[in-house]
Amino acid sequence: FEFYNERNVEDYVQIPWNEVTYVVADVRFGGRYIPRFEIRTKSNGKFIFAARDPKKVLRAIRKYVPADHMRRALSLWQRLKQRFSRKKK
Secondary structure (H helix, E strand, O other), X not given: OEEEOOOOOOOEEEOOHHHEXXXXXXXXXXXXXXXXXXXXXXXXXXXXXXXXXXXXXXXXXXXXXXXXXXXXXXXXXXXXXXXXXXXXX
16 A cells, blocks of 8 residues: 655655555445545554545555455444443443
8 A cells, every 4th residue: 555645745655465454444424425544554553544535545445455354433422332331341
């Protein structure tokens, strides 16, 4: 996966496909709007990206990353529910 900054071509990231563990997309309005997506790697952590056409980018990533490693990010309500359920225990 290569990502280049249009304003500064020297600002880029290259991630080998065998390093990618998960791709997490922040999906809103039933998939009509995807503001950003995150690539989680084995050793270097996670990288958050935004693109002009994220659906097209995610479809291209799907060719290299298995479907069970592509996830939706938790919604606001799911995150709140998760936080409060942890505090009760």
